[in-house]
Amino acid sequence: MNYFILNIILALTWAMLSGEINLTNLTAGFFIGYVILYIARRALGPSVYFSKVIKMVHFLGFFMKELLISNVRLAHDVLTWEFHMKPRIVAVPLSVKTDAEITVLANLISLTPGTLSLDVSSDKSALYVHVIYAEDEETAKREIKNGMERWVSDLSSQEKE
Amino acid sequence: MTFLNTLSFGLLAAAFILVVIKMFLEPSRDHRILALGRAISLDLMATLAIGFITLFAVVNDKKLFLDVAMVLALIAFLGTVAFARYLEKGK
């Protein structure tokens, strides 16, 4: 059974029982339904639905932290007179393969400050990234591969918990 | 309208002025690179406008203005993308 559809049915039920179908009730119902499904997950069979969401929350935390740190760094660089930047354009070999994963990865790389994805090679094997703070090339590549790409491939994998 | 809000408005206005000045003072000689530099400034101006509208909505306590910001956030990038595509292809 698809957990997501179950969850939506639970949300609708909650909203109907509350007497009014509006956005507030539906959202509250969705969260309550999620908790109920989490409690009942043994009876309904394993699914990636729960581990995925927990991972997603972890990822959001990681992303916010990255965003804050490097924005402050960039702001410091812009506001002080001289530049401390060490920009490079590096080719990051890709291990994620599908178009959707590459799109998400490129967008996330562009959003984390200090890195900007410029282009994907035509055979989808390398992503060209402009990095502002790159002391040496291998470290910059490793940071992108171990940071963002690991998260993306983790989140898109279809393993059961 | 408190002091802090005035200060925020001032910062955003200063940002606008800076970007406009930068738009007129592009250093490049090549016309494509010049146009790209201006496209970057225009893109930032769209984002600044979204921020400005949000601030305006809060200061004047008008929720409706957030809808304007939403529409702007949806369509602002289309112009930039079209512009970039044109500059990439065209001569």
Place this chain on the structure above:
Amino acid sequence: MFAQILMFIGAFFMFVAALGVARMPDLFMRLQSNTKSATFGVGFLLLGAAIHFWEFAISIRALAILIFLFATSPVAAHMLGRAAYIAGAPLWKGTLSDDLKGQYDYKTHELTAQPEEQQPKPRKTGEKRTK
């Protein structure tokens, strides 16, 4: 009061983005400043607005604006960066290495991936590429 402080932080980051766009020495770094600091600043402003109104419909609206921005601004940055590289925008003289050099086919705009064994040689930067 808390909302106002958040909005001030947001406005400050947007000002930093504008200053970055005005000051940064090459097109790619200006793009970086544009995409990141500006999006970050709008995020703070919207958070401030959501706290100020403190209403579910408004929070959802602010979240929607943020999601639209986070989905669209990297696309715009990618298109501009790609066009800038193809147009031959000069890199800053402090740029340390450039893996993209020589990888584009300027007729078809096809991009080859770099073979693993052929490591990039240190190149002179700050010059304009020829097409």
